[in-house]
Amino acid sequence: MLVRSSTRISLGAAYYAEYQAAERLDVDLDLMASAGLNVVRVGESVWSKWEPEDGVFSLDWMTRILDGALARGIGVILGTPTYAIPPWLARKHPELAIRRRDGRRIGWGARQEANFTDPLFRSYAERIIRAILAKFSHHPAVVGYQVDNEPGLEVIYNENVFEDFKASLRSQFESVDALNAAWGLTYWSHELSDWDDLWPPEGNSSPQYDLSWREFQARITHEFIDWEASIVREYCAPEQFVTTCLAYSRPSLNDFEINSTLDVASGNAYFGMQDHLDFESDLAPIEPWASTGPWGLELQADRMYSSKQARFLVTETNAATVGSAHRNFPPYDGQLEQAGVLLLARGARMIEYWHWHSLPFGAETYWGGVLPHNGVPGRIYKEVKAFGDKLAAFGDLFDGFRPDADIGVIYSNASKWALEFQPPIALADGTADRNSYNRIFQAFYRGFSQHGVQARLVHAEQLEALSPSELVDRHPVLLAPAL
Amino acid sequence: MLVRSSTRISLGAAYYAEYQAAERLDVDLDLMASAGLNVVRVGESVWSKWEPEDGVFSLDWMTRILDGALARGIGVILGTPTYAIPPWLARKHPELAIRRRDGRRIGWGARQEANFTDPLFRSYAERIIRAILAKFSHHPAVVGYQVDNEPGLEVIYNENVFEDFKASLRSQFESVDALNAAWGLTYWSHELSDWDDLWPPEGNSSPQYDLSWREFQARITHEFIDWEASIVREYCAPEQFVTTCLAYSRPSLNDFEINSTLDVASGNAYFGMQDHLDFESDLAPIEPWASTGPWGLELQADRMYSSKQARFLVTETNAATVGSAHRNFPPYDGQLEQAGVLLLARGARMIEYWHWHSLPFGAETYWGGVLPHNGVPGRIYKEVKAFGDKLAAFGDLFDGFRPDADIGVIYSNASKWALEFQPPIALADGTADRNSYNRIFQAFYRGFSQHGVQARLVHAEQLEALSPSELVDRHPVLLAPAL
């Protein structure tokens, strides 16, 4: 398997041949090969292209992409397209729309609007996954699979999810009295007399309830991804891997839990460029989902490593400007290499840019790719190629590599959720900062990084089974910020 | 009656034995007695404990609290628990949920979500009030009653309230033409042809309409509290008093009107501590419901005095940090006494801390009590005890006391509402400041206070019956900021 067992670091890009205004598949693949790219991710965003009408499949267009990649020694990560349902499905089944806390259903028209816990959604998703896998899983270009994409975007308030939540509590607590006691529901007259007394989360003010609700939301994200992975595995060759790409900032995600049944952890690392990559930078992040400072990127990589305590794939990262049209900060010369080397040093086995070609349409038209809008290789392409040459020169240097760590630091998704509900620190204007957990955690992390201390992030869950002496052996210095 | 006729200032705390994780009633009461606390407020937040299932009552748990208090000479203010309805009631009758201006019903899960004007709510409320009162009104520890809690939190847009509003206008105006003229409804084509033409307040832009609507909202709050008080009085001994505790910042509240049928005015005075209590402080308030500056606390006390032009009870005030977890400003040494003496000097007959014991769960987990989370008396307890000793030393010093006043100042809830709708002053960012009335009023008040001028607040309604000469006699200097 190219990516999993390669003695080389993989370099690549998300590639959407189907988005191009004019035919240019061979041009693109030649340019990739010439720049040292040896992996692409394809197909995860276009269910409507795979299945233009209900039950009518159109799969052949992918064949020549895979053939072209194979011909140039480029491995392919094939995506399942379930994160963006086609308009015919949204029209036929408006009940699939996610209901938010305010009681309103998300209007269709972006992506990730569907309640993936709904059995009806599952039946449609399963059909398209099986159609794609049956056709392409034996194609020799395919090195692995990405199921879905950046899961956990929403906290889902649909009725069936709330009912499942109640059922999970019923199996967790032996009686309503046990729940009353555990959550302290005497307070403000919240004691249940019956399981059906459990109030919907929309109006909830109990921190104990909220934490359970958030844990449950992460669990259903995990269950969904695990369900997809199990279908894919029916078709998978032993040397192919199954992963999903994580935006680690998603609200309904426990990266430890979700990766427990995947082969390799994959993450999307977006970061501030230009002066943000100065060692001393104290700029604010440009977006909640983007890090600032080299230390911030280091933290992102260490989070990815922590999910499985193993090396990982970077499925998306900056090529040029990232985000919306009003964010125009392309990298300075050399910064792509700076970031790439940092990711490798912290455990990345693959670096994939998002994306190959800046788009001619759509919401992300101004999110820059390796190629600019006109498709002509320019400065960014040249920088990527230089980095590709360097990786080739590394050869098998990273075989068996494990990133250094001077200390251990405990990361806890549960603590993050708890401190979102009852934030312990304030913003400058005096209101509560829902990002309190990260602020505290990052203050430590920045200090480590800027003083040359490398950290091993460990999930609270990963320490549970250890005896005290094992714990001390493994982590002589172990910090627990805001746990 | 302990509180009403005592020659001593009362000192106490809200006490929720039912919130404690472990049994500690005797420990708590002993600690209170030792600190000089002679009054507690109990029971107002736990309808679900009083009535765990529809029609199933559980009252006995209160007996030992009352017995324990009595044994130590601690008087008890018994609360009716109607401000927080139990989950079984919310589940059986979702139509009781308050509808807000945006047309959405408040999700159950905090408190004060129920439309207290609904006859169904009233029947449930009456049943639990009668059950509690029948059992405990003769208990010798009980010195008085608090009905409901901090009423007037919402502006209620439920259909029945709007219909009652229309009915009240019909009785106030002899015809729609009279209303058209009074409200100036020619403007923007708003003239009614029929009473049913009156549009719901959700879309209203007429200031005349809005003011009537707000006055009506305060009136229904008053009517509800008066209704509860009248039930309680059926059980009340002559020496027991009936009050409710007011958060004076509530939007649907006219403190003059609501106190007109209560025995004594009670208010909750929260204030900024630490540097906020510096005489020269010009810090912004930490929350809309908390005052800043000694002058701000003085104003709170004078508002309480003004409600009935009589001395009053402070039913809640800071012990330690107040508000959410991100507000961590416990008092400096001595500030509890500073605030306490100020309240006494402006007419308080009782000071009750909120609350005795920091909570182990719930939305107010980080709202500090006299005791910290571990239940072990610490610095705050010591300060409270010192203040309790001082009060004991005062003895009957405050008998017949009436706070000084150099000038009179008119306060008008109606003006406050009018200036919320059409604010005359802007915020720093240029948008309208709905808090304009208070800003203007407080600018005067701060000036008075910082220059040693004590004021007697009077409600506009309290002056209506006076002749000009009576007015001049009573208030030789009378200011009317932003009337």
Add this chain to the structure above:
Amino acid sequence: MLVRSSTRISLGAAYYAEYQAAERLDVDLDLMASAGLNVVRVGESVWSKWEPEDGVFSLDWMTRILDGALARGIGVILGTPTYAIPPWLARKHPELAIRRRDGRRIGWGARQEANFTDPLFRSYAERIIRAILAKFSHHPAVVGYQVDNEPGLEVIYNENVFEDFKASLRSQFESVDALNAAWGLTYWSHELSDWDDLWPPEGNSSPQYDLSWREFQARITHEFIDWEASIVREYCAPEQFVTTCLAYSRPSLNDFEINSTLDVASGNAYFGMQDHLDFESDLAPIEPWASTGPWGLELQADRMYSSKQARFLVTETNAATVGSAHRNFPPYDGQLEQAGVLLLARGARMIEYWHWHSLPFGAETYWGGVLPHNGVPGRIYKEVKAFGDKLAAFGDLFDGFRPDADIGVIYSNASKWALEFQPPIALADGTADRNSYNRIFQAFYRGFSQHGVQARLVHAEQLEALSPSELVDRHPVLLAPAL
């Protein structure tokens, strides 16, 4: 015709005799005449006065206003009152309420809440328009008509509008595949399989879709105004004109398109006064709908000229303070004349203040008129009169006048909408600035103005038919900011 063919500049005010608390028609008209006012606008806001009950008309009250104006040589612009529907209509037909993007219907109680595309609305509107026109179109005081008022306030999401939008796409594109290609709907799985797959705009994230939607919204505004104008023209004498007054900042408005079937362009020019009118001012606008700087007012005038490339009417502009109660910036001495002369120099043929008399009630109580609240002429009246005297002295000076222009500048409503959806520049806090188009455009315009360069604004649509050589002939220098 007074306004259209007069050799004098017209000066006037919006006049609402029906809003006055006491009878003062003759006083008002005498004061106007004495100040040199020779035009008033009347009647556009009071459908409920014209038709107090469904089908019951009350028209006579206007007769004496027209008679009184005629007697003093004051021309009258008669308004159709369709922008503010009466309460009986809102009550009988709640389905007329506009539905916003959030799915909620606008509550009735201000104005412009009705879906003017609804056939039912049209039938009611037609009836009242015909009633008013039949009675007053022959009155010799009437010089012209304003249909509706400041149209295009809302983006209308009602079902029938969305269906009309789909129909317009069906006629514009020959198939869904053509639309899929034109809008790039492969992206994020948005390809339509059928016209009914088109998703409602509430959830849309496609910029191509959004631009079409916004263009469609402007088109229905145009169609509505054109429909009203065509009814009015059935009654109109040849020397009477038909216009509507535009708030150029309205979201659903293409001023070029809407004026294509009107006789004269009319606009409402509100501007910051006091230091805002300093030549070097760099103050921020006080409201999104108000300009800052003399250059900003110049830009407003040039926009009005551009709509028809012809001189225009200013139907509303500052007399005293404008906007809400917290905006209190009446003009310095002389500023009304400063602004008036500027408007004339850039092509205004009429200047009408909004409004004659500050109102005793309603949402705009603190929007100052020529007369203050007490109705006694004061400083503003004196300034207006001085300006009126100056205009009288000008006589026919402006006959045949065409404002100077050193350069041409292209204005594009479509570009403005596109850049609202994908703003290219950020606000100070880093978020996207939906006002990006105007910011870019205004940066150029301010530079022109402050360096003595006068510009001719031209709509992109006005250049389409020109050959390159015609274009160069007409605009040797032609700028296209943010096109």
